[in-house]
Amino acid sequence: MSSITLTLKQQPNVPLEAEHINPDHMVGLANDAIRALPVFLGKRQVRLDDFFDVDGAASDHLEIHGDLAKVKWIGRAMTRGHIKIHGNVGMHLGAYMKGGTIEVTGNASDWVGAEMRNGLIRIAGNAGGQVGAAYRGSLAGMNGGAILVGGAAGLEVGMRMKRGIIVIGGVARDFAGLQMKGGTIFLMSGAEIRTGAWMFRGTIVSMKPLKLLPTFSYSCSYDPTFLGLYAKHLKLLGLSIPHDGMYERYCGDSSVPGHGEILVWNVG
Secondary structure (H helix, E strand, O other): OOOEEEEEOOOOOOOEEOOOOOHHHHOOOOHHHHHOOEEEEOOEEEEHHHOEEEEOOOOOEEEEEOOEOOEEOOOOOOOOOEEEEEOOEOOOOOOOOOOOEEEEOOOEOOOOOOOOOOOEEEEOOOOOOOOOOOOOOOOOOOEEEEEEEOOOEOOOOOOOOOEEEEEEOOOEOOOOOOOOEEEEEEEOOOEOOOOOOOOOEEEEEEOOOOOOOOOOEEEEEEOOOHHHHHHHHHHHOOOOOOOOOOEEEEEEOOOOOOOEEEEEEOOO
16 A cells, blocks of 8 residues: 655754644645645744655555654544554644544654544553643543553543543553543553542543542442453454453542542452
8 A cells, every 4th residue: 555654854943733744635645745735833834845755645644754752733633544653743643533543653742632533543652641632621522532552641631531432551640531521541550649530421440449539439349241342342452451350330520420430440
């Protein structure tokens, strides 16, 4: 399958906003048109080829090489195709995403998959804060799709999310599931404090013990059969979760009041 390869030539001295690095924008373009796509260096509009070497044309498969830690908005609102980033990447990766797949071999910054609707984002390393979250002032975060983070994640994972799946392989920082409205978050290595704060609905599943807020009450210890369906789905994505065993169920956040649940794997 043909692909477009972008190779970073130089590090921008300020963040580079590059929402046109997107399969939807490149699939019908010749090489010279791709090289001429606009990106913004601060407030100044420049060309894509001012910062990237471009090989290939007219494809919805993108390969990007280099340390893109200062490059923002890659894959913004994409609906199709595949982006693979060989290295780190900056803020707002896959924000408003509606379809397709994004893979990152390194680390990602804040707002991965913010307010996404569908598609798959896979981060091999760590992610910043607000994974799958709602932007400030918005009522809802991600509403579908899946975000898989192999390493740790920052603050407010899944803030106000309504649907979809988030899996965090390492430890998540404070406020995972903040004001969550639906969907499912899997915390493979647990989280810091205030997990599920002001949670309305949804499910948080932790494979490690959590220090829960006093507004979550113990409900029961049981074997949730619905996790078997998640296990089958995640297995197709290369992940495994224990689904044939006992979980402790906590309900809350009663301060809202909310009807969310936190399930904690009982390794004993």
